[in-house]
Each structure stands twice: as structure tokens, then as C-alpha cells.
Amino acid sequence: MAKNLSMRDALRAALHEEMIRDERVFIMGEEVGRWQGTHKVTRGFYEEFGADRVRDTPISEMAIAGVAVGAAMAGLRPVAEMMTINFAFLAFDAIINHAAKIPYMFNGQFQVPLVIRAATGWGNQATATHSHTPEPIWAHFPGLYVGSPSNAYDAKGMLKAAIRDDNPILFTEVIALYPKPSAIPDEEYLIPIGKADIKHSGDDVTIVSYGRGVEWSLEAAEILAKEDIQAEVVDMRWLRPLDIATVLESFRKTNRCVVVEESLPHYSFGSEIAAQLQEAAFDYMDAPVKRVSALDVPLPFAKELEMMALPNTQKVVQAVREVL
């Protein structure tokens, strides 16, 4: 049996199941408790689990991340929420210099079983400081895993796996995807960390994406199918560990690749995929790898400008035509 759940409710179910399963799992963040969560992912948790396990914090991103790191080192399994990834920049040091480095720097004496959840992505004219999709920046650093689901089904299984993992993990959730539903089985399932997923099969071109880009890629694949162009859509799910093997397998079949990312083009997810493809599969390459990214500008307020700057389904379709 299965039921349709929005990504918001699928994430909520994942958290709920893990908190029931393991008493060391607790939630901390701004407005996660009494307010029911800014994005309502923790709705009802404060009433059910109490203030010790659903901890409202001050507006203190450095401490939200840093205190969670300390608690994780000491043996708890915190799920810390950054209201949005934009605010996580304030916690960069705690996440990168501490969460990601402590296991290594002290030669394995400490583990940091921490999940930092953060809402990500643009939309609704949130403007330059509130419209980041900066997953690739975080994925730059060894020691941290970075995941970003593209749909409710994946979100549930990925988050549960993340909470059970002993490494620090940044888990970003695209705000625009929160209301979108998937069929969620009643039975428990986990989606392994670092495993990509073929969301649509095809032989003509490989479209690699993650997060919201998967939606545009799948829509593009439908449009292209009508022109008898068969696109294979690879949803990476995780930027670290990066399942490049799945991309390579697809690329050796299609010999063409378009990378779709909601984020910026410089030093990006697309740059990394393109670099790794040319290193590992140059002989299979029939066209340059094409990137569909946001334009290299800060996101403005005016709706028309925002839309101009951002990728969309049509841009993906166009990019595929250019590599064929």
C-alpha cells in the first residue's frame, strides 16, 4: 500500500520515524517547536516529543550548527535545522571547519553524526540574499556529505539514511518542492547515501541534475520524446559522495551530456560533472558537455528579471538540441 504525501509530509514522516526509533535523535533550530517549523516539516513534534527533543533555538546560526556538532561528538544524533540555506553561510565555520574536519583532524577519535537540514532554492522574488542554491560550495569540502532530493519519495528515504549515518551531512530541501506529492509506501525504506537514480531512460543524451533541476529535466525529456529524442535523466541525489559511475555508464551509451543545475555556473556542479566526464570518458564524447545553470548574476526582485536569470524546462530542451 502507498499514499500520496507532499515532500513536506514525507520529510516529516522520515523525522518522525527516526525520532521514534532512536531516542538520541533530536531536533534543534529556529522556530522548529512551538511555531511548528517555518516550513511545517516539524508540525506537531513539539507537542508529541517535548521541548528536550524539539529544541527552539535563538537566532544563532553559528551556535545552532556548532552546538549540534558538539552534541553529535558526545554521542547524540542531532538534526539541526537552518531555516534556509542562506542563513547557513553564517554557520560556514561550524559546518566546514568543525563538523567536516573534526573526525579527520583528531584521527578518528570523534565522530560527528549530524544532519543539518536547510531549505534551499529561489522563488517568490526572495531576492539576492534569500535565493541561493549553494550546494556545490558545501560539496567542495571532504568530510561533509551533501544531499538534495528531487521529490517526496526520495526525500523520505534519503533523510532516514542520513540520520542513521555517522558522518556530518548537509541535507537541502528545495522550497518549491515541499508541496509536491509522491506515492510513499507504508513500508519503511532507506535510500542509500551516494547512490544516483535514473529517473527516465533514453539512449540519445544524458541529462544530469539534482534537486529541482530534475523536474525541468523530466519535463524536457517528455517534450523531446515527442520529437523522438530519447533523453536519459540521471538524478544525482547526492553531490557528495558523487555517484559518477552511474553518469559514466549512461554517458558511454549516449555520448552526449547536458548538466542542469538551479545554481550558478562558476565552479559548479556542472563544472565538476563536465570535468570528470572528460577525464574518464573523453573517447566517448561526441559533443561538448553543455551546462544549463542560473545566469551569473545575483537574483533580483522583479519577477521578470528573476525568471530571465533562472533555468527552466525550455532552456534544457534547447541545450539538448545543441548537443545533438
Add this chain to the structure above:
Amino acid sequence: MATKTRSLTKETLIAWYREMVLVRKFEDKCHYLYFEEKDPARKITGVYLHLCSGSEATHVGAVKALGVDDHVITAYRDHGIAIARGTDPKRVMAEMMGKRTGTSGGKGGSMHLADRERNFWGGYAIVGGQFPLAAGIALKENYLKTSNAVLCFVGDGAMNNGYFHEAVNMAAVWKLPVVWLVENNLVGMGTRIEESSGQVNPLKRADSYGIKAGPSVDGQNIIEVYEAVTAELDYAREHGPVLMEARTYRYEGHGVSDKQFDARADLKEELATWESRDPINILRDHLLAEYKNLDREFAAIDSETTQIVDEAVEYAVSSPTPTFDDLMAHIYV
């Protein structure tokens, strides 16, 4: 000396004296191996080395106040704290030399000593980085409803870092068992406290977080430090965080490679004043005033501690360097 000294036995005070001497000799040896040692196989290399000479009473005294299940965490000036917590000086020296047998397998260096078995959670090289970690470790104790507490060393300069504000406030809101011990050596790197802080009395900040302002103690007097930290740890177990201060000094500048005392004549003058209040001499004078016939004991301590440091150096020098497998290990679990 405080009136409570009666409860401290001669054996305890002698043991502390011995440990302070050991820490001083360890630091002196590090200084030698960094600057003067000619044999590359015996040198301490790298850009960073932060010695705690002059601060032994604060470091050793505060750590001695901890119970076995209590916790300690600090910044990069961590050698004395590791040794006081019982970490083998051999492994500490091996870490100084980047050896496989070091406390962090040669991957942390002098600023990142740690000893998980002894609840020494590490030295941290990002100023202020240890503050939220201290609160997080305390959160675990609070969550599990134990009575264990966390001692967190706080540099006077680090109090102006945002981590201090955020972590102390969060620990206050959640009443976490942390003693924030300001190791006030009056200078953050080369900038004096009155040049960097609007409020030069660290304890006055406690009020703005709604936490207890503990005492300001003479950080050169190990008995005073020990007794105050013991009392404040007990307060923290019951009631939540305390901010307290130990007034101390460091003899060697921020890092050994900086030229603090060359650059600032005022600090050099001040240094001379503090050296006249050396923490080891203060305890020695106290012991001599209280007990007779200590000459033989002092002589034995002198030779024993020299031997421990020499053995630590030989152990470190003869230890293997880390391998490629070590390079790649522990990035992830």
C-alpha cells in the same frame, strides 16, 4: 593562600607542583626543538606552536578540578591541558612532530591535541570554535540527565568572537552545565584587552546573558584556581552556566614565531612584572612555608620531569611518520 588549603594534602600539592614543572619543561623543550634544534629529524616544524608557559596554574589547577566523567575543551594553547588531564607526554610530543603515534596520529598538530578516553575534547585553532562544542557536549549531559559538567577555556580575546555570544547565550537559555573559564592573559595575540573590548571586565558580561558571574581568581595561584573551579563546576551541575575568570599571563607571545615582545615594548615591561609572580614559584614558596625538608623532593621532581620530557622526545623522534593510508583515513566514518 585561601583558608581551604587545609583540605589539600601535601601529596596533592606536591603532585600539582610536579605537573606544573613537567608542563613548563615540556614547553621549554618544544621551544628548543622549534628554534634551536639543528637535526631535522628532531626538530618541531610547522608554522604554529603556542606555548602555555606562565599559565600553568590556570591550566593544571582548572583541569584538576574536573571529575573523571567531566569534560574539558580549549583553544590551540592546549599542551598543558592535555598533560594535566593525563595524556601521555610521549604521545603529545609525537603529535608536535607529526608522528603516527601522536594523539591525533600526526594529523592535528600542536593545536589539535585531544584525548577522547579522558574527555579532553580537543584544542581548536579557529578562535572561539570550541565554545559551541562545549555547549553541545554539555547538552548531551543535560539530555541524558547526568550530573557531569564541561570546563571550557575562553581566551580574553576570543570573547569578542561571535561564537562566544551565541554559545554562551544558548547555554544560558538551556541551562547547560558549562563553566566558561576566561583565561585572561590581558592580550589577544598582540592586542590588549582595553584595545579590543568595550567592557574590559569579562565577568560583567555574565549579566547580559542572565548567568552567574563567578569569581575572578589569581590565575597564578593553583590553589585558588582549583578551589574556585571546583565550586563553579558544582554550581554548573545544578544550575547551569557560570562565567569566571583567572588572571594569568603567557611568557612566550601568542605563537612562538611571532615577535610580540619585540613589537610592543609595553608588553615586555609587563612581562617582567608577571614573571615575578611565576605560578610554579608561588606554589613552591607555599610548600616551603607549610612543610619542611622538601629539598630532596624538589630535586627528585626536577630530575624526574626532565627525564619524562627527554623520553617523550626520544619516543617522538623514533616514532614512524604517517603513511598514505593515514592520509586517506578518517575523512569519513
